[in-house]
Amino acid sequence: MTQQDPEDQQDQQDALAYGGRYTRSLIQVFGAPQRVLVRGEGCRVWDDQGREYLDLLGGIAVNALGHAHPDLVAALSKQAVSLAHVSNFFATPAQIELAETLLRLAQAPEGSGVFFTNSGTESNEAAFKMARRTGRPRVLALEQAFHGRTMGALALTHKEAYRAPFEPLPGGVEFLAPGDIPALEAALAPGDVAALFLEPIQGEAGVQPLGEEYLRAARRLTREHGTLLVLDEVQTGVGRTGEWFRHQAIPDLQPDVMTLAKGLGGGFPIGAVIAFGEPAATLLEAGQHGTTFGGNPLGAATALAVLGTIEEDGLLARTRARGAQIEAGITALAAEDERVEGVRGAGLLQGIALAAPIAPQVVTAALEAGFIVNAANPRTIRLAPPLIISAEEIDTFLAALPALLDRAEELSAQKES
Template structure:
């Protein structure tokens, strides 16, 4: 970037050069270190979103930089006509961490949507015509993943979508049992915590019911751990908080590469493993040596630095501190580990996220009444405390502004 380029210049160039699918960018960011980033004007922000649960180790982490650099010096990309040692090692490590039984296997992709596309095709290979997903689900924007995503605003512009998908009310065990009863459901797709719905956990009882009923009816249970996996909730994978719960298929991405694009599908046991046969699916970039080296560095650092326990401890402490504020606009905190949603008693999440950004905090409003935090797993109590201290003032300012704004104005 030219030293003379200003944020305004870059905003204008962005609008002229990129498709408008994301709208205008909130800021133009220039660099990052640890849990902080800086924009092109030199302003510092505490990154409490981590690229939407992606930057597991924060920004410019030395272990990730060293792994990618070392791998780039030897072998970057080879296509899947060939294998590489990092690809094999990453697959083996994921199977180990997932406690997958013998006969399990991994398919590598580049993103969460691609991982869910592969899982969709695995479900199709059962020969059964129906697939179930849940209300408020989000599984991606590509056509197959979008067919599994319930939000009408995302779906409507692209219909007809791939067929055979039905939506059930999340948490309704009777509806689930009735839908599975005919015995023709290929798979049920579910997120242990629905991140885009406002960080809403499905809950242990419903997840256990999903596992029991799908097993009874010979249906695959596909857990989308794209946002919840790789230590985000204080477990390697969110479902591991429930003893004995294991899916048939699990999809991963986001935090797995720590910022380098990589996704994965883990098939548990030979039945799911063997559904996709040679030539029935593929990818050019998935699991290439660079992506695999990044994934190994992330997993290795989480293990070596004890980040799973750290995430649980820091997340629990932050939740206590936010609730202890006793602010009337804070209705609760949902989620696990460092995937947290601050529930608001008024629909002020979007202006609150904007106010937080101007105050130097990057957060997100997945809906009108939830503020989502998914910071780097390395964040400390002290760093989070700066946001907790600022939160009451931000809430008061946003509430005062809303009260003084005539209805209908924005």
């Protein structure tokens, strides 16, 4: 029998210790962690065993600048030594500058406004409250939509498994099939719909883009019927798809309300709601909504650093180029490997469509090989890497993918046996 190296034995004991401590100390809503990560740099992270991974998920579209980016670290450190938090009885220069920057990047008209939150679900909660303030009873969302886990945002989320344990949810929400323009027209016709909530690309549904024709129809019909068009850009915003916000890829698609989070803070929790002019910007009055931490000095300074770095380093164009590289690579693979059906998405939010429901096994195989990816559903691998990812790093993953599929098939067969 081979003697185990003492260092290897200690590593295994440490890993088991972390797992046990996690199970004993955290409420188990996420399941067992795949790894315990301790350090990151650029597009790479390391676990507690010293193993290195190429991060192609970016905290699910959060780490826009990757890990430990010097601009983000400098901004956070500089702000922390002067002013970390104040109540919302006061304003700070960073908060005001961030609001002005977002309005500029969103090309918002005069009379627009920003409300800061801590997360995407909170942004959608605020937008839901705006919808309630119209006085109209109905709200529309789409089948396969995901808008968050708090009660209001959950009412807008379609997946029954998320909804059922917490019913009754806030009422008045109806779901429509994505892309069905006649159904949308019929639903809006009575003139009593407060808001239509849409994700330009449905991320949790498997990176499913809404077509340009449908989005244009949604804008035209909501305007005709006096309904708020709310675009949830929590996952698609802040440069993720190669535009500041995904709707900007389609001229004249400006919404009435847009919700943001994820990439805005590059890892620091901050979100935002942008109301485009009247009446959207005047729906919530003093005292009708609030937040303790939203837009505090640390969050605002960090978000300003993220937006400034994206702008100064030309990361929008780089994101479009890297997205085109992924699309070309997966399309070429699909032409010769029947296990891959294609790719969909935009920029650095891409879904690789698989012929068989082995996406969870691909995630496991990828981790074993040093890649972090996500199974958005059983047949879709989601990629949302940092916007700073290099062409060489993407090529490394594309070259490894056939072997990952081989390994995933082995794991799937083992599971069935």
